[in-house]
Amino acid sequence: MPGEMVSDKADRIAYAFVDNGKTYSTVVGLFSDGKLVPLEGPYEPLAEDMIVGIVAEVKFSGYSVEMNTAYTAFLSSREIRERYSMGDAIFACVSMIDEVRSTELSDAHKLPSGRLVKVSSVKVPRIIGKKNSMIDMIKAATGCEIFVGRNGYVWICDGANPTLAEKAIRMIEAQAHTTGLTDRVSRYLKENGGKDYSPSHVPSQPQGIGSQQGAQQGSEGGHSPYGSRSGGQGGFQRHSRYPPRQHGYR
Amino acid sequence: MESINEIKRDTLSALLASGKRPDNRGMHDYRPITVQSGMMQNPDGAAIATIGKSQVMAGIKFDVATPFPDRPTEGVLSTSADLLPLASHLFETGPPSDESIELARVVDRGIRSSNIIDLNSFFLAEAKVLALYIDIFVLDHDGNLIDCSALAAMAALLSTRMPKIEGGKIIRGEFSGKLPLKGKVVTSTFGKLGERYFLDPSLDEEAGMDCRLTLATTEKHLCAGQKGGWGTVSERDIMTMLDIANEKAKELRALLPE
Amino acid sequence: MGGNAANKPELLKNGKRVDGRRVDELRPIKIVARVLNDADGSAYVEWGKNKILAGVYGPSECIPRHDQSLYRAIVKCRYNMAPFSGAEEHGRSGPNRRSKELSKVIREAFENVIIAESFPKTQIEVFIEVLQSDGGTRCAAVTAAAVALADAGIPMKDMICACAVGKIEGEVVVDLGKEEDNFGESDMPIAFSPRTGDVLLFQMDGLLTKEELARGIELARGASEKIRAIQFEAIKKVYEEPREERFLIIK
Numbered sequence: 116m117p118g119e120m121v122s123d124k125a126d127r128i129a130y131a132f133v134d135n136g137k138t139y140s141t142v143v144g145l146f147s148d149g150k151l152v153p154l155e156g157p158y159e160p161l162a163e164d165m166i167v168g169i170v171a172e173v174k175f176s177g178y179s180v181e182m183n184t185a186y187t188a189f190l191s192s193r194e195i196r197e198r199y200s201m202g203d204a205i206f207a208c209v210s211m212i213d214e215v216r217s218t219e220l221s222d223a224h225k226l227p228s229g230r231l232v233k234v235s236s237v238k239v240p241r242i243i244g245k246k247n248s249m250i251d252m253i254k255a256a257t258g259c260e261i262f263v264g265r266n267g268y269v270w271i272c273d274g275a276n277p278t279l280a281e282k283a284i285r286m287i288e289a290q291a292h293t294t295g296l297t298d299r300v301s302r303y304l305k306e307n308g309g310k311d312y313s314p315s316h317v318p319s320q321p322q323g324i325g326s327q328q329g330a331q332q333g334s335e336g337g338h339s340p341y342g343s344r345s346g347g348q349g350g351f352q353r354h355s356r357y358p359p360r361q362h363g364y365r
Numbered sequence: 366m367e368s369i370n371e372i373k374r375d376t377l378s379a380l381l382a383s384g385k386r387p388d389n390r391g392m393h394d395y396r397p398i399t400v401q402s403g404m405m406q407n408p409d410g411a412a413i414a415t416i417g418k419s420q421v422m423a424g425i426k427f428d429v430a431t432p433f434p435d436r437p438t439e440g441v442l443s444t445s446a447d448l449l450p451l452a453s454h455l456f457e458t459g460p461p462s463d464e465s466i467e468l469a470r471v472v473d474r475g476i477r478s479s480n481i482i483d484l485n486s487f488f489l490a491e492a493k494v495l496a497l498y499i500d501i502f503v504l505d506h507d508g509n510l511i512d513c514s515a516l517a518a519m520a521a522l523l524s525t526r527m528p529k530i531e532g533g534k535i536i537r538g539e540f541s542g543k544l545p546l547k548g549k550v551v552t553s554t555f556g557k558l559g560e561r562y563f564l565d566p567s568l569d570e571e572a573g574m575d576c577r578l579t580l581a582t583t584e585k586h587l588c589a590g591q592k593g594g595w596g597t598v599s600e601r602d603i604m605t606m607l608d609i610a611n612e613k614a615k616e617l618r619a620l621l622p623e
Numbered sequence: 624m625g626g627n628a629a630n631k632p633e634l635l636k637n638g639k640r641v642d643g644r645r646v647d648e649l650r651p652i653k654i655v656a657r658v659l660n661d662a663d664g665s666a667y668v669e670w671g672k673n674k675i676l677a678g679v680y681g682p683s684e685c686i687p688r689h690d691q692s693l694y695r696a697i698v699k700c701r702y703n704m705a706p707f708s709g710a711e712e713h714g715r716s717g718p719n720r721r722s723k724e725l726s727k728v729i730r731e732a733f734e735n736v737i738i739a740e741s742f743p744k745t746q747i748e749v750f751i752e753v754l755q756s757d758g759g760t761r762c763a764a765v766t767a768a769a770v771a772l773a774d775a776g777i778p779m780k781d782m783i784c785a786c787a788v789g790k791i792e793g794e795v796v797v798d799l800g801k802e803e804d805n806f807g808e809s810d811m812p813i814a815f816s817p818r819t820g821d822v823l824l825f826q827m828d829g830l831l832t833k834e835e836l837a838r839g840i841e842l843a844r845g846a847s848e849k850i851r852a853i854q855f856e857a858i859k860k861v862y863e864e865p866r867e868e869r870f871l872i873i874k
Contacts, residue, residue, distance in 0.1 A: 116773065116855050117773055117780065117781055118781030118816070118817070118818040132738065134780070139780070139818065141778035142773075142778050142779075153776055155774065155776030156775075156778075157776065185681070185685075215693070215743070228376045228379070230376060230569075237776070273376065277387075288867075289865040289866060289867045290865045292862050401872065404874055405674065405707075405755050406755065407672070407708060407709060407710045407755045407756070407757075408707035408708075418661075418869075420660075422705075422871075424705060424706070424707030424754075426706065426712070428712050428713045445706070445716055447716055449752055450678075450701065450748070451659065451662055451677070451679075451752065454661060454683070461716070498706065498707070500705060500713075500716070502705055502752070504676065504752075504871060505659045505661055538710070
């Protein structure tokens, strides 16, 4: 909890701060192995994150993209081959974050029609699951292609049962910190109309992916349709870019 | 602030054209509804209604007031609505917006036109009447605030107790029976997109729809109506929606306390 | 302070207060976190007869732009009372002068603990609505807002809370109810950061000696430990009993 001590020495721990030689948590989170993992919190972009964004403004040299942060995200026209209009959903890579927290995107491609589900970005690894197991299970049971952005935006493409997919994702979001979740979700999908849509029935891949592989293959490395951070296995691992930022937790 | 529509208008159109809604509801289905009432001590009546994830609280307070000059023996009924900033990232702080004023007036119209409250019974003495204030506090916005507010207001009225009056003054904390009501008013709001109309639009649907139509009904009559938004409705639409509203009103009334 | 002397009740009799409490006893407090669906964080507090709802949005883009700071998030706070919240007449909609003053002192309390440097150029909004009031609303408001901020995942140096102490019939007591506030000799709401013992909000009216002041602060500090435990429980419950849809339930 905020204000609770996590270490009686002055340590540099993410999401904690030092006061008078002791380290305290700043958030509601789980502490183990010297790491503090928040259970809630805003999305903080990291380079190489794959995110789902919505084009908010068409500018002269590119696009302003809304992606669940308080800061602007910009996609330069030079980075992409397609053209977008306001309201389009895209799947893109965070290429750079500058000191004023503006984000630049690259490697984008437009997503087909569907719907956006906003979840807490902290829960994304659980929605993806170990080696994409959780998200693959949902896709197979609902016959919808799904793109999970590390920023907490999940795009469910039109398909057989997108509402069931949405409900399953919300269920995971609420119970992300519990055990046995995969089984419960599997049962929920079966009991609520989930059928078996094997990979060959999943609707066609988005155009213009270029070097990206088809959705089913998404796993380690490369650009999978899931915003898992490289090295992430599901669970709450965060990319170690710490020590924290200068204006962060001292 | 512009909100990014979560479901694009064409996706919504396509869904509706095939008779489906984003949350798999039927075209004439309400989301799950709950009503709690009579749980506060300071207001003379109070209730919270939820429709799906929308949550609205209504509070009732009596005061002694001077009547309107053209209706000197009639009590005063006044309804206000607050779209609280904590209810939605779309709501801002500041003076009442057009939306909150419309909301208050539509809910008010249903209650006033239906005559379920006998305002003449609020007469106390020369230039003194009872004023009944209905305050709608929107706590959580996920669409269809009109029906949610009207339901909360009606439930609050049903839980309202008449204050004890002595010498033309209200004795706070003491009551003399319940507020007499001649029936229950409920509203049904439809959204319209293209040729399709659907009951109880969620926030996603409101963002993509053309317009909405609200119908307030008692057991026997239509007592208030309001169309909002840019689109148009046909006469046949209105008649059909009234039939559906009357059907649905029975379900809604059953959820209200006695 | 400021009640009519003619109907002043007996505030203290045989060590018991008007509602039967001892001088160092708090009213019953119940806190539920995560009760709203749209807000990033929310909490509902029942403190005696007080019923207070807090909602938090942020960090989000700072609007209007010219308010933003390049170095930190701007904290905005609005404390507001429902027109039906008081036991007496029907009030007006929207914050009055008292509400605006409270919005400011509550905001300043949180500006101390929110680690705003983590989110430059953004705003964090704290909205507090008093649904029913019965004395000590600003303390319940601070307590609710702290839980709502934690629910939203906003980093803070501590979970703060507040409690009012005062003097009735010459005795220093903790957690004044409305009658004690109206007819007592002093009212002093204080907000603490229990981790450090620092005072983040301090207001006082009435007459106190130096010893009474010290005793009051000590009582409030003790109370803050108990209140913080209730806040932690409320947050833990969110994870022990997860729900997808959130409801505000008032019994």
